[in-house]
Amino acid sequence: YSQSLPLYRAVGNRSGEATTLNNIGLVYADLGEKQKALEYYSQSLPLYRAVGNRSGEATTLNNIGGVYDKLGEKQKALEYYSQSLPLLRAVGDRGREAISLNNIGGVYADLGEQQKALEYYSQSLPLYRAVGDRGGEA
Structure with missing residues (x-):
């Protein structure tokens, strides 16, 4: 990713740059380096917005929410998860919509709002079933 990033920038491919930044953020998140992950997600988000990639924007918002969730900042996580939801609905990504709904449910459960x-x-379950995601359904 670090090798591809300057190439995307050199050719002016903002969509590729946004995706690569998001992917670098994912790697840092997997490594447990949450602040670094947020740094990269925060760089990718305005690029996705600039190129009108609502799906990429929604994914990044959900990823940011996930980092805040792991950091224990539940209200911030909820903010970002909730921002991703209408975008996912607008692009018709029912699978990711189910994930986002499930993430929001998880935050509310953590907050004691059962x-x-x-x-x-309950909103995520039929979507998981509709897209055939048996793991999500379970």
Whole structure:
């Protein structure tokens, strides 16, 4: 990714740059380097917005929410997860919509708001079933 990033920048491929920045963020998140992950996600987000890639924008918002969730900053996580949801609905990505709904449910469960958690889990379940994601359904 570090080798491809300057190439995308050199040719002015902002979409490729955004995806690469997001992917670098994913690697840092997997390595447990949450602040570095946020750095890269924060760089990719405005690029996705600039090129009008709503799916990429939604994915990055969800990824940022995931980092805040792991950091224990539940309200911030909820903010970012909630921002991704309408974008996923707009692009018709039912699989990622289910994931986002499930993530929001998880945050509400962590906050002790079981009824709200149940509402979001209940919304995600039929979507998981519709896209055939048996792991998500489980």
